[in-house]
Amino acid sequence: MRPISYVIPANEYRRERWKNGLGWTREIVRYPDAADWDWRLSIAEIEQDAAFSSFPGIDRELVLLRGNGLRLRFDDGEEVVLLPPHQRHRFAGERGLTGELIDGLTHDFNLMWRRDAVEAELLHRPLVGPMLFFAEPGVRWAIHLLAGQAHFDRACGLPPLWAGDTALLVSGEGRKRFVLEGGGEILAIRLQDKRSDGNG
Template identity: 45%
Template sequence: MSSSPERFDLRRIEPQPWKNGAGVTREVAVGPEGAGSGAFDWRITLAEVERDAPFSAFPGIDRCIVLLRGAGMRLRSEGGALDHRLDQPLMPFHFSGDTPLSATLVDGASSDFNVMTRRGAWTADVTTQRSAFELASADVTLLLCCEGAWLVAGAARETLDPMQALLWRGPPPRISASPRATGALLLVRLCHDRSS
């Protein structure tokens, strides 16, 4: 695997409208590359929810959602076994994709970041970083700048501005990341599940 990362500006990724017309999705990355919505091992997306809508079930998939912008939404399963108010920006929320959910907007449209992994094959660790850190090894690593500007230093030096991301498909080289002043960055580490 190449140690050179893929670079994205999430705002420039072509949005795909939902079939129900309630929002759009921008697919940031998927593994294996080119996998469809039902055949992926892992998938990273940005969603813009414009009105109350159902969330499709993804049996066998573990999900993590992070509010990026807007007042957020309430996620609820039929019967209320899962009832979560996603209204704190940059606070990852993990849940099973097995059960369909309804999303009710709190106060207008919102944008959220999504990570999905196939249970038993991959695991996802999603954290918010606000100070300098060094990357720990993972099979896939994504850095998404959410606030401020971040300097990513390794074999080369890169600057990330809000909504820009770097993705390594394979363990990254020795890399450190630090905010220019203050900022927030989402760190996604995907690993093959070796427990089974």
């Protein structure tokens, strides 16, 4: 059984088919770990132009991690191009769209959350010194290290982060401070439970 807060090494991500079977994704974490999750982090491996799966009731944010670019062509006529380094776009999961590769395959960080259950905010930040994250009942953080190396202060009891790893920061009871130090780039995702029962 995992501790409340933990690090997920990149080599432990679960590779599985997209919901529509047209591609592959590496699932980082889902909460709760069930079919009817409230939020989910994954890395989509897009190897060919393909329709995205439909996720009614889910909001999404996609960040280009690797590759020369991805065009999101929505069924309603909107087009969004994600270019390196790390452009991103937020959209409703029930919108029909096709992902079109610009020049070769891409890997794309995929944040999904159930809009009636969770508020999610994704931040892209350089890591050039200590950063503080505060988890509290109903609020947790997921930290994905895009590049570089990082470590938490000893009081956190967490192992170091290497490029591609993800840390999940949860308070348990009360408020807990996490100090992250190192050099590189991170995606920091703040996840607030709209239905919090006070247990973090």
